[in-house]
Structures are given as C-alpha cells and as structure tokens.
Amino acid sequence: MLQVQVLRNNPELVKAKLAVKHFKQLELVDEIVVLDDERKKIQTEYDTIQSKVNTASKEIGKLMGQGKKEEAEQMKAEVAAYKTQVSALNEQTIATETLLHDKLILLPNLPADIVPIGKTPEENLNVKEGGIIPTLHAKAVPHWDLIKQYDLVDFETGAKITGSGFPLYKGKGAKFQRALVQYFLDFNTAAGYTEYLPPFLVNKDSAYGTGQLPDKDGQMYHATEDDLYLIPTAEVPVTNIFRDVILKEEELPVKMTAYSPCFRREAGSFGKDVRGLNRVHQFEKVEIIQIVEPEKSYEVLDQMVTHVEALLQSLELPYRILRLCGGDMSFTSALTYDFEVYSTAQERWLEVSSVSNFEGFQTNRMKCRSKDGNNKTKPVHSLNGSSLALPRIYAALVENNQVEDGILLPKALHSYFGSDRLV
C-alpha cells in the first residue's frame, strides 16, 4: 500500500507513474487526497470534543470523591450533551477511514524510474543473456516425453489422486526434486540467508500483508472451513514474520530463504503453456527474501539478481534476464527482473525466477518498520525472488542434458543427486 503522504506530495507524478503500470483509475489519487483532508478535519473535531468529555469525566470523579453528588449530576448532564456529537464524529471517522483505506489499497505500487514503458511481455527489456544453448541429438524430445519415457513424473496418476496440474514425482524423478531443493537451500544459506520452513497455510491477515489479498483472491486455494489460504509462494508466510514488527537498525538487513510447495489455481491457460511441467497447480520453490534499509534496496536488488544468476550459471543453463515493463509487472512490485531459461527441446524460454523490489509497499501494509539509534521509527523495504522455482528448472535440465541413452546432470548436482546422470 502506498503512503498517503506520497500522493499528497506530488499527485501528478503519482498519476504519471501509475499510468506506466497501465492503471486506469487515476481519479483515485485526487479522491484519496480529498478524503485524507476530510479525515484530518474530522479527527481534529473529534479530539477536541473527546478531550472535553475526558476532562469533565475526571472532574466528576473528583466531585464524587468529595461527596458533592449534586454538582456531579449536573456535570453528567453536560457531558451527555457532547455524547451525540462524539458518537456522530466517531462514525464519520470510521466511515472516512474505511473509504480512504479501501481506495488506497486499489492503487498498485509505483514503478521505479527505470521500468521500461510497455504493456505486453514482448516489451520487457532484455538486460542480459548467459550460458550456452546446447545442440541436442537428432531424436531429442520435450521434457513431457522424457519424464514419461524414464518414469520420472506421472501426471495421469496425479490427476487421479487430485486433479490435473498436480504432478506425482516418482523414483529418481522424486529424488531429483529433493536434490534440487537441497542444493538451492544450501546455495542460499551459503550467501548468508537464514533458512526457514514456514507454515503452508496462512490466514487472511498474512495474505493481505504481502498483497495477495484483495488483489489475487481467486488465484489462491482457500480452505473455507478454517478461512485459511494455501500459500502461492513462501514469500507470504516468510515476509509476514515481520508483520507488526519494529526491527532494530542493527538487525537489518534481514535475509531469509525458505523452501515450500506453492499452490496456484491459475485458471485460464491452455495449450503448450500448460504442457508437462510448464504450469502446474502445485510446485516446489525455494525463495529468498530480504528486508532492508530504504536507501539500500536497489543495491540489494542487484545483489539478489546476481545471486540468482550465479545459481543458474552453476546449473549450466542458458538464461536471460528481463527487466519487466510497466504492464507486465505485478501489482506490488516497483521493479522486477525475470529470469528465463532456454528449454532447448521446446525451443522456448521458461520463466524460472522473478526478483522484485517492493520498496515500502508490503512493509507499509504490514506495519514493519525499523528504529534507529535516536529511537526514530523509519520505513524499511522488502524484496524477494525465487531461487529457484523447481518445475521449469527441472524441465530445462532434463531437456538440455538429454543424450541418446539417458539424462546427464550438471556438475553442481552430482553430489546432491549422488550420480553424474539422472538416468
């Protein structure tokens, strides 16, 4: 959530930035400023009258103590006259604040200055490519054929157990998944991230804190009996560790990593996009999250991008890094880099990581702040990225390393998998 102060300071700039994100309801900005004015006015009135009531009430207490019943009764009558005003003002306050808040949460985060102008994924800026696209043997096939041929993942049985999009990993296919998770976590903790294993269901407050609610309500699985949501990413539980927390300055930066399954309803896709492991309802992911001082958040974003890049390099996968354009960014992000790996048999790029700076958008909403040496509370920024999302990495590794009689593994995974080849 944006701070009202930002809108007050420069409403026209805010509108211009919102336009970069292709946000339509620009009139909200002015409406919010007006509501905020109103809110202040009402509060001042309320405070004044409530102050009188409080003073009078104390006076009554004293009078009662002195046994001056009659005078006390008289004052009670006076206070009673304020009561209707107080309750009316109170209702106005709540109504105005609610309206203000409801409008404020409709605004997406403002894009950073370097966000490319554009609406579609084609307009994302390709900032870097790395790795080598391998030349596959003549009979090379996409991963959905390979995993069937070698019996690594069984989609049919997964569909029988649960439904489509819930893969059942099997044998070496399951072990490979486990090896990848282990490797990614080790890679992250080696870089100073503290490992967490969070709850996989979260309550409404948490879903709201990181911005999944109200924006992405329909994309999460919802356990209605208990009003809990299955997490779409570890970002939700892990970032919410610091909801309503005031950090000490020396505790920053907070660096966390977590493995979790991710659950996404993702209705509406079809065709090659959802073939095989390209898009599923349940997948595994290892996430990195940081909470940092505002002045450092863009430097940290670059560090996180470099970190993920190094991980991809260690997997010997061809990759490219995209700076997302305004139209392709998430609601909550100020700047996002997507990582894609090249899936040689499918001959297409697959998104495997998304690294974002949220600036104060999540922390403001979550009421996470820091306190400096002078006891001043200061805002903090939050960032996160996938490091990495498993299924598409799995797909790319399987496809790019296929040989005629099996599937090889990159060196980094040999010790984790216990072999230099998957099959």
Add this chain to the structure above:
RNA sequence: GGAGAGGUGGAUGAGUGGCUGAAAUCAACGGUUUGCUAAACCGUCGUACGAGUAACAUUGUACCAAGGGUUCGAAUCCCUUCCUCUCCGCCA
C-alpha cells in the same frame, strides 16, 4: 474435541471502575564515578493519527490479544472471536 487457567510495554510482572499510558524489576540507551572491567548512582526508555515547530519542544486523541457492549468515566464489568498454558481424549 472436552475441562480448567490465562493473554498488560523489549522481558518478567503489579494493577477489580476515576489520582494508570500504565507500579516495580530486568534488559537497552545516555551520563557520573572508574587504571580497565564490573558494581553503584542519575537520567532516558511504546506505537499510531492529529495540532504545533524551520526542526526540536510542547500538546490532543486512540491503543493493556482482537472486535463489540455497559458507564459521565473501562486494562479493570459484560458478550463474541482468536491465541497460549495445564489436564484428559485423539493422533504422525
């Protein structure tokens, strides 16, 4: 799931209707003292939103798990929800 006991500031913990935004202790921070450390002593030590200021200062309101209610006045009384602990049940 059943029965009981609780949820107060960073921590421990007092507080059953007004003098309590909250005692006391500890921790933390600043200072005095000190060869150094420790101890002792003095001081500071919640958050949010307003008013005010160049900025401090100062000041109003709200907040004692959350939300409602009673009352002139609620941490304190009532209701609902959530959470924790103990015992029992169930269970990986």
